[in-house]
Amino acid sequence: MLVPIRADDLQQLCSFIFLMYDALRTYINKYASTEIADGEFELIKNSFAPKHYRKNQYLLQEGEVCKYSTFIVKGAVRQYTVDQKGIEHIVNLCTENWWVGDRESFTMLTPSIYNIDAVEETDVLLSSKANFMQLENTVPVFSTVLPTMDFKNQVATQKRINAQISFTAEERYLNLLETNPALLQQFPQTMIASYLGVSAETISRIRKKVHQ
Amino acid sequence: MLVPIRADDLQQLCSFIFLMYDALRTYINKYASTEIADGEFELIKNSFAPKHYRKNQYLLQEGEVCKYSTFIVKGAVRQYTVDQKGIEHIVNLCTENWWVGDRESFTMLTPSIYNIDAVEETDVLLSSKANFMQLENTVPVFSTVLPTMDFKNQVATQKRINAQISFTAEERYLNLLETNPALLQQFPQTMIASYLGVSAETISRIRKKVHQ
DNA sequence: CTTCATGATTGACAAATGTCAATCCGATTT
DNA sequence: AAATCGGATTGACATTTGTCAATCATGAAG
Numbered sequence A, B: 001m002l003v004p005i006r007a008d009d010l011q012q013l014c015s016f017i018f019l020m021y022d023a024l025r026t027y028i029n030k031y032a033s034t035e036i037a038d039g040e041f042e043l044i045k046n047s048f049a050p051k052h053y054r055k056n057q058y059l060l061q062e063g064e065v066c067k068y069s070t071f072i073v074k075g076a077v078r079q080y081t082v083d084q085k086g087i088e089h090i091v092n093l094c095t096e097n098w099w100v101g102d103r104e105s106f107t108m109l110t111p112s113i114y115n116i117d118a119v120e121e122t123d124v125l126l127s128s129k130a131n132f133m134q135l136e137n138t139v140p141v142f143s144t145v146l147p148t149m150d151f152k153n154q155v156a157t158q159k160r161i162n163a164q165i166s167f168t169a170e171e172r173y174l175n176l177l178e179t180n181p182a183l184l185q186q187f188p189q190t191m192i193a194s195y196l197g198v199s200a201e202t203i204s205r206i207r208k209k210v211h212q
Numbered sequence C: 001c002t003t004c005a006t007g008a009t010t011g012a013c014a015a016a017t018g019t020c021a022a023t024c025c026g027a028t029t030t
Numbered sequence D: 001a002a003a004t005c006g007g008a009t010t011g012a013c014a015t016t017t018g019t020c021a022a023t024c025a026t027g028a029a030g
Helices: A009-031 A038-046 A103-108 A129-138 A140-166 A170-178 A182-184 A191-198 A200-210 B008-031 B039-044 B103-108 B129-138 B139-167 B171-178 B181-186 B189-196 B200-210
Strands: A051-054 A058-060 A068-074 A076-082 A088-095 A115-118 A122-128 B047-051 B058-060 B066-076 B074-084 B088-095 B117-120 B122-128
Touching: A009 A038, A009 A051, A009 A068, A038 A140, A038 B181, A068 A129, A076 A182, A076 B066, A076 B129, A088 A182, A088 A191, A088 B039, A088 B139, A103 B139, A122 A129, A122 B058, A129 A140, A140 A170, A140 B088, A140 B139, A140 B189, A170 A182, A170 A191, A170 A200, A182 A191, A191 A200, A191 B139, B008 B039, B008 B066, B008 B122, B008 B139, B066 B129, B088 B103, B088 B117, B088 B181, B088 B189, B122 B129, B129 B139, B171 B181, B171 B189, B171 B200, B181 B189, B189 B200
Parallel strands: none
Antiparallel strands: A051 A122, A058 A115, A068 A122, A076 A088, A076 A115, B047 B122, B058 B117, B066 B122, B074 B088, B074 B117
């Protein structure tokens, strides 16, 4: 079946998709020691499907198996658990040029304990486990970049634990303001509060105090 | 220079060192898909030096560069930061068959923000960065096991953050009791408290309440 | 058997943070 | 302009947790 489409629209669609892959390429180049070759990138490209998520749309719901490794090209998502009282606790806030997913579920094929949803309109590139594993085995650049990502992630996570066990709510807020001010812009305060492990009211009061 | 030593003592010393390497071998086998070959293990063995730490002895002090990747054969160590008030905050409690070290410092050769010391008499195997990297490049078993370790570590860390932002002190204690009761045996309550991000008195009161 | 040191416990109180309900503000939508 | 919606703010109050100081328990060292 053929569908008519205006040449302009087609043009725009293509260039949009091109830009998505380009973001991934730039990202990988940034962490690779050598510039990525065209042929190599062609393989990567074939393993990632572009997808758009509407605001509030789930990328993953608790109980599901996480089927994709997701690279965020544009937008913002949150990863969170929901406790017995129905309160959401945000484990991760992710924006452009980050990966998101439940690695445990993705790797072990177990049901996830996390929810992931889009905080705003979000464009991503998805890679299934099969595709992702194949890339690891066949594309050298890819397999060198992954450990680097892991490393950075682990260091950041360690620091977050340290902040969580040693800082007060106010210190944690100031620390975030210093180390990651962009997050404070991109997400509503409610979510920042949850991410820092405090109530929305507390964050509001801290802000009032801190910013005079 | 020759030093006299009783045959019995020599025998005991040798078998002791043998046991240390054996612990590492068992550990690696546990996470490897294939049984480790004798020749392969010989390479690993040559890259790790046995060392004993007395109780309270530092493995790493804040400001130093972390020079070794350390495998704990026997004993227990803690990794912690010290805040402006001089209060220690325990980021990690490690026992037998765990790795310890500051990965950021080890990898980037930057001064560490952490202290690591022995909570009891502790036997470890040390590998320098040069040796460790060589193993990664030359011993297949080793390079397959490392990502698995990373993965397990990352999943555990993620869960710890989740506990920290969503649970009360009592819930965190109960959670630890459930998921890692051994830690409660091996470390004094003061350290458990610090690890959970609460004061020693709070843990004491929680215990009283929980255990009737 | 004392002495000492290290943790653990307890009580009284202070400080930090959570909870709930009301209100406010800004951006849409009608 | 009126109605509405999602956040953010504020106040009053409850709860949790921290702090400090005293005491207790236990085991190691003299």
